[in-house]
Amino acid sequence: LFGGRSLTPTWSEGPSAELSPQIAIVITAFFFFFAAWVPTCNMCACVFLHLCSSSEDLDVRLGFDLCTEEQDFLCKRKKYVAAALKNVLQLEEDLQDDEIPVVAIMTTGGGMRSLTTTYGSLLGLKKLNVIDCAMYLTGLSGTTWTMANLYRDADWSQQDLSGKINEARKHVTKCKMGSFSMERMKYYNKQLCQRKQEGHRTSSIDLWGLIVEYLLHDGKDNHKLSDQRQAVDQGQNPLPIYVAINVKDNYSTLDFKEWLEFTPYEVGFMKYGAFIRSEDFGSEFFMGRLMKRLPESRICYLEGDLLSWKNGKLIKNIIDYINWPVLPMRPHEQKSQIFTTASPLSRVLRGAITERTSVAQYHSFLKGLQLHNDYLENDKFCRWKDTVLDTSPNQLTETAEYLSLIDTGFFINTSCPPLLRPERKVDVILHLNYSAGSQILSCKYYSEQGIPFPKVALSEEERKNLKECYLFDDAETPGAPILLFFPLVNDTYQSYKAPGKLSAVANRFSPYSTYSVTYKEQDYDQLVKLTEYNILNNKHLILQALRTAVERKRRHKKYGA
Incomplete structure (x- = not known):
């Protein structure tokens, strides 16, 4: 409008104008009216456009830089990292701020297997004092369950992890038959109805989140993502980053996907450089402004989103003990079984389960934001521009009413992308891989995107x-x-620690299949011990990587190259 320019926020710089949405609407109406009678009021229109173009007063943060809270966290975290590196590398002198490498611990998904192995790996890293060397801890899928449990405790990395490992053991090994008791089904129904009344769009993923809550806890879990700020407010733990991808209904993940990162501070798109406060995720936005604030989702719903059960198989494993009728399959669905009776309660649950089972929908905070003409040429945007749809602004996410989120395992089983943002300047990545089947690390995607990667x-x-x-x-x-x-x-572990055991750790026919939701106690214990052992047995390589990173930082400081 107004000479072909957009009335929506762009990347142009300018002074901030404190305009409420109501006042902006009144002023807009005034200018439309005035322009009809006085066509020469171009100067007034330009002033109004300049006010609207400022992003400083929006509720959506536009920009690729790290938010102020994360920058403050990094400053506080450095004292822990510097002390830990001096200790583990046996350095004679303290590290200066510009000599401290950014170390990240990155995990991959795999249901209960990844939940268990994350505990084992972190136990090994804790014994080596390497957790205190890390700035970031990233996860997806089942590893987010472990992370969410840990970050309830404001000082988890400063404590013995055995208590948390034993608590998780209790839930991983417990009988899951209560998941679909009548009492639990009534609870699910009540919670879904409440969530819908709050303004959220409910789906089968929300039901799955409530089931996850039962699988991992004794009762209702009121913990929220923003609550985890207490665990990083002094820099006492690595900053947690959770990852999901946004997709489109009529396109496969190969044709369209966008990385979405979650931290205790913000939720946002790396591609667009658009972020909102974590407590506002799910609320209604328009043109970068918060129009209707919805209650922040409990962490169990996000756990359901970050681990969408694939083709209903995880649900099937929970409830296979009941002989339930098989429903007719849609062309795009695989065979699965669900419980159905004539009661209204079960019809509600059946409706949730038989929807598209892999997508969670939230109000899009990009709604109404039109991209600046030069935006598609921005290097940061192009870093994550990986489909033909990205070349057409009208195909991008700001036109959508809802975000459609799925487990990143539907594309690549990795939580690495947030660590590859150049603003985070990550020097070392400990890639803890918990995938089933082929475990070959694929760097082809990053190479195609022009992202520096080994x-x-x-x-x-x-x-x-x-x-x-x-x-x-x-x-x-x-x-x-x-x-x-x-x-x-299971390489040297079977020879030196547990002969004959764990011969097929990630095989789909092993006790650790991605779709297994209950382990025997001895299986859980052995998997924790294996992953702890694999970390401890490779201490020399970990120290070599950390020492090399410190030396490079010092060399860069000395020679400026």
């Missing part, structure tokens, strides 16, 4: 017989982090 070169024979840890260091690629890759394998 080249992973493994022979076919090496891929078939993976070792416990690999160190990949591509020093010739500027900006590429040092990568420590830990596959989920």
